[in-house]
Amino acid sequence: MRNTCGDVSFWRMPDIGRVMGGEVERRAARRFAMSLPMKVRFVSDDGAVEESGETRDISFRGLYFMISAMIEKGASIEFILTLPQQITLAGDVHIRCYARVLRVESRGERRGIAARIERYEFLPTPA
Numbered sequence: 001m002r003n004t005c006g007d008v009s010f011w012r013m014p015d016i017g018r019v020m021g022g023e024v025e026r027r028a029a030r031r032f033a034m035s036l037p038m039k040v041r042f043v044s045d046d047g048a049v050e051e052s053g054e055t056r057d058i059s060f061r062g063l064y065f066m067i068s069a070m071i072e073k074g075a076s077i078e079f080i081l082t083l084p085q086q087i088t089l090a091g092d093v094h095i096r097c098y099a100r101v102l103r104v105e106s107r108g109e110r111r112g113i114a115a116r117i118e119r120y121e122f123l124p125t126p127a
Helices: none
Strands: 002-005 008-011 037-044 047-058 062-067 076-083 093-107 110-122
Touching: 037 062, 047 076, 062 093
Parallel strands: none
Antiparallel strands: 002 008, 037 047, 037 076, 047 062, 062 110, 076 093, 093 110
16 A cells, blocks of 8 residues: 655555465564674573674564574564665664564574564764
8 A cells, every 4th residue: 555745655564463465464564674794692591692693684673683592582682783874875873772582493503583672772873
């Protein structure tokens, strides 16, 4: 469904719970396919851990990323994303996010993690 607002037009996102292609669409925000490096912090049996990962897709409410570490469903995680200037059309933008793991999928030696972003903050740009 297309909406317009003045000179700007945009596509309305599907309603939550709406049936699309035989499946129920649960996303309330548009996802963007982006492969960005990230550092993920979480607590494991060994204490606080920081591991490298890579995003697959991102929205302002959540993301899906790949990582080698064992992270459990329901775990709280913290990560920093760097949006490159090709996306921001300015300089790199660093965002610290706090999220909760909603789903963990085994993908060989790596795991696919779906997480809901609970809050985020923009980090100051180094001078």
